[in-house]
Amino acid sequence: MQILLARDWNSNPGATFPALYMLDGLRARDDESGWTIETDAASFYADKNVNVILPVGGQSSFYSDWLEPDNGKFYQLETFLTKELPPVLENSMRTTSSRGVIGLSMGGTSAMFLAARNPGFFQFAGSFSGYLSTTSLGMPQALQYAMQDAGGYNVTKMWGQPSNALWAAHDPYIQAENLKGTSLYISSGSGMTGPYDQPSGIPGVSTNYAGMGLEILSRLTSQSFATKLNKLGIPAQVNYRPSGTHSWPYWQFEMHQAWPQVANALGVAVSAPACGLGGDIGAMANANPWLGGCVTGEYSVAGGLAQDFRNGRIFWSGGTGAQVVTGMIGGEYQAMGGPSGPLGLPTTSEFGTPDGRGRGNHFQSGSIYWTPQTGAHSVRGAIRDLWSSQGWETGPLGYPVGDEINTPSKDGAVQGFEIGAIYWSPTTGANGVQGLIMGKYGEMGYENSWLGFPRSSERGPIRDNGRFNEFEGGNIYWSPASGAWSIKHGAIFEEWGRQGYEGGRLGYPISDEYAFEGGVRQNFQFGTITVKGGNIQVA
Incomplete structure (x- = not known):
């Protein structure tokens, strides 16, 4: 989730605020909402007294509960948005039960059927270029084509075959009667070249050919939906734009145009003081x-x-x-x-x-x-001190890729960076582990293995451009020729030291210590060290 906090969130810490959900399109990304990537939503809502709730991810999901998993996802997004998320927002994010929802394209479809399927949950619902009749002739096939193109999903995993009752249950046109009492906003372009399109050589046709066809489909289904609302006596603000394709600049425009209606429905001022x-x-x-x-x-x-x-x-x-x-x-x-x-x-x-x-x-x-x-x-803290001493982001670890967290089973902390991590514990202080040594450390079980926490950052270069880290229970050595291997404190490590470590006649370890009948052994580039019956043998 991303949340754009209400204008007075910080200046009035005792206040609570309505929620405005903003749903993404079919190609929703997993790292950030399209609304903050493609539009001025962050700055536009900065002076608005609503908490803007932006789900991140959900490609091809239609923000619904799916029948079956598909392509690595098993979406249950209606349950999440309407059952699981509201208590968190209300208990932890000073958000009231007054809610609106806006969506573009796929999200516009979802905004309307979520409001219809959960009467009273949203006081406002807005569709920008949504498909507002999902069961009409050709629409199941159109959704199948779109979802296959956006992530390789099968529409039958979502709602089953078109004859399944779930299709009708998620069709805004069929569920329209349940929208009585909800403030509604519907918009779509015509598909013709508009002010935000690049014209082609054909009059009225832009270079956004796919966006042209998608917007025509939205226009047709939106008109059918609006006609149904009119027959039911359900008021709605309907905007059929004379031009415009299926693209972000038009949805940003509609976001601005819809705000006064959103504000009135949620009971907040249209303009900031x-x-x-x-x-x-x-x-x-x-x-x-x-x-x-x-x-x-x-x-x-x-x-x-x-x-x-x-x-x-x-x-x-x-x-x-x-x-x-x-x-x-x-x-x-x-x-x-x-x-x-x-x-x-x-x-x-x-x-x-x-x-x-x-x-x-x-x-x-x-x-x-x-x-x-x-x-x-x-x-921050000792981890920051070490990172800065190594050259900040220009040092060996690069930029942080996560926040500092406590190590799960031992008293310590760890923070991930692009090329490794920095570990801290009260007894070892802060030390960095990186590259293939970090890979070996992870293979061994990180700090939960016999290695424990690192006692040094990576050291080197040593013989043949090798490097090593010291840990509480031993070391990990790496060189281009030998790879990364651990060696425990104890008899083998001590004998290797007497032989000159990696600079001696045995060279680097090329295995971890392993047991054999009656003893333990470790292989090195040019020999072995064996401990059996209290005796040490170098070969």
Whole structure:
């Protein structure tokens, strides 16, 4: 889930807010909602007093409960959205039971049937280019083609054969009567070249050929649906646009157009109250006009002041000055509790990293780094100290790919990076493990194996460009010629040391220690060490 928090979330910590669900299209990605990738949703809703709820993923799902698993997924998204998610939002995210839902394309279809199948759950439902008659002639076949194209899914795994009653149960046209009392918004283009399309050489036809056909299909089913609503005496705001194809710029336009109706249905103000600028925060805002206008006044936070803007926040204290936090880094900071959390106040504004790949902010007790590939993650404490001493993101580990977590079975912590991880425990401190040594460590069971926590970061190069890590219970050695292998503290390790370790006549280990009849043995590049009956033999 992604959540765009209501305008007054931080400035009024005792307030609760309605929810606006925004559903994605058929090609929904697993890393981020299309609404925040393709539209200005984040900045548009910054001054709106609703919590915007963005499910992430669900490619070809139609946000429904499927009959059977298919292609590695067994979607149960209607149950999730209407039964499992609301208590979490209401108990943990200061969200009320007043809800609206908007969807585009597949999500528009889903918005309408979810509202119809769960009467009273949504006070508003909006479809932008949705397919609002799923059982009419040719539509099951059209959905099958679309789902096969978007992820290789079989429509019968979702609702069965077209004769199955589940098709009718998920058809907005058939379920239309259940939408009485819901504020409805329906829009679709004509398929003809519009203001956001690239014209082709044929009059009225854009280069978005697929989007042209899809929008015509949406238009036909939306017209049938609207006619059905009219016959039932159910009011709806219906917008048949004279042009436009099946594409994101039109859905962003409709998002803006629908807002006054959404606001009225959810009982919030259409427009934000006026706010002003002053002091160091005002000076920082004027120096960064890309932040857009303010959406709140200044308000108190732990240790200082803050003010929210359309595209970010500015924090201030006497010790840290005024600093800008924005984007995905701002989201990570918010999720960690902001100034009241473990990071404290920002000590820098967002900056670009030297390698040009990412962005970062430093805080009183840590940092947050972001790249498009890794997302935004905080780094703090002893793990941050080690990472910074190795050169931050330009060091051997690269960027963080996860947040710090406690190790599950032992007193310690670990954080993943692009090329390895940093482990910390009270007895060993912070040490990095990377590359093929990290692969071997994982194969052995990480800190839960006899190796325990690392006692050093990777060392080397040593003989033949090899490297090694020390652990509580032994070492792991790697070289290009031998690969990565562990060696326990004990008799074999001690004898290998007497032979000169990897620099001696035996070279690197080429196996882990293994048992044989009456003893244990380990193989090396140029020989073996055997312990049997208390005797040590080097061969």
